[in-house]
Amino acid sequence: MSVTIKDVAKMANVSVATVSRVLNKKSNVSDEAIKAVNDAVESLGYSPNFLGRDLRKSETRRILAIIASTEQSFYSDVIRGMEAAAYAQGYDVLIATTQNDPNHEMHLLGMLFSRAVDGAVLLGPKLDANTINALGEKHNIAMCLERLDNCNVLTVTIDNVKAGRDAVNYLIRKGHKKIGLITTLQRSQSSIDREIGYKLALKDNDIPYNEEYVYFGSYETEQGMTGCEYLMNLPSPPTAIFAISDMIAIGAMNYALSKGYRIGKDLMFMGFDNIAYSHMFVPHLSTVEQPCYAQGKLVIEKLIENMKADTPDHNLYTLSHSLVLRDSTGD
Amino acid sequence: MSVTIKDVAKMANVSVATVSRVLNKKSNVSDEAIKAVNDAVESLGYSPNFLGRDLRKSETRRILAIIASTEQSFYSDVIRGMEAAAYAQGYDVLIATTQNDPNHEMHLLGMLFSRAVDGAVLLGPKLDANTINALGEKHNIAMCLERLDNCNVLTVTIDNVKAGRDAVNYLIRKGHKKIGLITTLQRSQSSIDREIGYKLALKDNDIPYNEEYVYFGSYETEQGMTGCEYLMNLPSPPTAIFAISDMIAIGAMNYALSKGYRIGKDLMFMGFDNIAYSHMFVPHLSTVEQPCYAQGKLVIEKLIENMKADTPDHNLYTLSHSLVLRDSTGD
DNA sequence: CTATATTATGAAAACCTTTTCAATGTGACA
DNA sequence: TGTCACATTGAAAAGGTTTTCATAATATAG
Secondary structure, three states: OOOOHHHHHHHHOOOHHHHHHHHOOOOOOOHHHHHHHHHHHHHHOOOOOHHHHHHHHOOOOEEEEEEOOOOOOOHHHHHHHHHHHHHHOOOEEEEEEOOOOHHHHHHHHHHHHOOOOOEEEEEOOOOOHHHHHHHHHHOOEEEEOOOOOOOOOOEEEEOHHHHHHHHHHHHHHOOOOOEEEEEEOOOOHHHHHHHHHHHHHHHHOOOOOOHHHEEEEOOOHHHHHHHHHHHHOOOOOOOEEEEOOHHHHHHHHHHHHHOOOOEOOOEEEEEEOOOHHHHOOOOOOEEEEOOHHHHHHHHHHHHHHHHHOOOOOOOEEEEOOEEEOOHHHOO | OOOOHHHHHHHHOOOHHHHHHHHOOOOOOOHHHHHHHHHHHHHHOOOOOHHHHHHHHOOOOEEEEEEOOOOOOOHHHHHHHHHHHHHHOOOEEEEEEOOOOHHHHHHHHHHHHOOOOOEEEEEOOOOOHHHHHHHHHHOOEEEEOOOOOOOOOOEEEEOHHHHHHHHHHHHHHOOOOOEEEEEEOOOOHHHHHHHHHHHHHHHHOOOOOOHHHEEEEOOOHHHHHHHHHHHHOOOOOOOEEEEOOHHHHHHHHHHHHHOOOOEOOOEEEEEEOOOHHHHOOOOOOEEEEOOHHHHHHHHHHHHHHHHHOOOOOOOEEEEOOEEEOOHHHOO
């Protein structure tokens, strides 16, 4: 039905082996043969069947990036970094989404077990550390952006404890003592770590931890509003708020704005991620920036190294973050 | 090296054919054989090699979605729709990004020609209509969100001309006669169509078209600011502005806000896409909403139909949009 | 001019499945 | 008892490529 290497061989009057050699730019093939093959390929409109090729070579040169959804736009820089690193070595990056379903995440990893891809990168997995450890023993897996406790799989991330600590320390340095935290109920390790950082910063400055100042919501902006409403209705409301994501912070600021608080004066906000909207929203949001592109690039480089290595690298790499200071902290 | 169907067969004391039958849940296999095979699969940790399977069956049950980047978060609903439709029929959806490079788009389509996937959906292609037409003759291609003039490939989109016309007619009905348009220099068909709709709405109401009122920028929010600045510095500035995307509209509002315009009163804004931030930003943005999920779902359903059909459907399907009215139009 | 590298080539094996085809065994039925 | 249908099974082919191995042809060295 469809045109195969045999058809090309026949038309070019050579063997399939020769066609294969030309296609793969091997040495030891005459100029005439090269021309004959290329002409035949052209006139037949042939393109090689990757299933055959990949089966024979038992490699696909494809890497799967598994992500909850494409909604969080800050993933896009991570992916750009991943692709840059991959293309540089002749790999393609494919993205698949789990919609936060661990079963679906496992299903997608099936592509790895079944050799439909050579490796996989998990960006914020929903599976637990034990499961991932077990899979990491036998397959080329890496994690990016999000680490997992007790997980010895190659991981590239930032130090979220330190990042949270730096963010809150900055607010304290600005003169605040009553600092609210809006975080998520659904615990990713990064949000746990940022919360730990929040507590450490308080301790650094001998400010007692007050659990009333912590609101647990979800990642949606609406929850930022609700969280801010809760905090500001406390008997002694906070004067600064750290939100573990910009989405949440924007929601929170939105509420504060509607109630007439003067942001950056009466009330300061610090977000996390430095998404594009964080400096479009008025007032501009101060935030913690993490090196998305660099993390994506590094995780792919390390993963490809691992695919070639006999003893894979299962280390944790942490890149450094930085504070971006804008209106919402009065800067 | 890695465990194959042969190893399973050996351990289960059956032929590979029987193993295959068990794995594919075929009839005509004894209960003992089923048990023996399943036990062997379990204890060996076997998972079938998809390359072998796909080659034999010459189908992969995978569909590639080709997208410029994952930055525009409103793609995420389209993808959700695509996945829902795909999974319902046992297909997986893989996403790959072109970063706006037509060469890279062609490279990714190579996965289709080379049978690494069964079909492809283009969301806003950078290739021209002729090229896509040619490819569509031989392969299972569809387009979504974005149509192309003179392109007879299966397409699912909305009527962007009518959408632009409806948006601007609404502003006119609100009493405006001087209406600015912020669009993009880089012409996607949807932005061209929305501009056509803008002009038609003016004509509907006997308002002369004034090219001074049209600003050509890019998709970035910053360009929305610049565009708004340009428009408001005209000798006779517009009293309402239609932006062809919410990102641009938010940038434009941002500028207007900083200059003290009272949005929804002195100056009205209408965006496009109804992204999540459009109702987080204060004031809330009025916008045109397109059915993202439904478009994604439909395009996959039609594409899968085409893969089975002998005479493929190359029609254009248009779903309906709606106006979402909020603060920025004084609603 | 012979002996030996070197280059160019093709036949066939290998990669791992699924599926076809033929064979075996079982039970029913006359 | 003999025939037939049916369920279960395995050997082998098929799918499209790459790669190994052997061979033939040519070039190089002595």
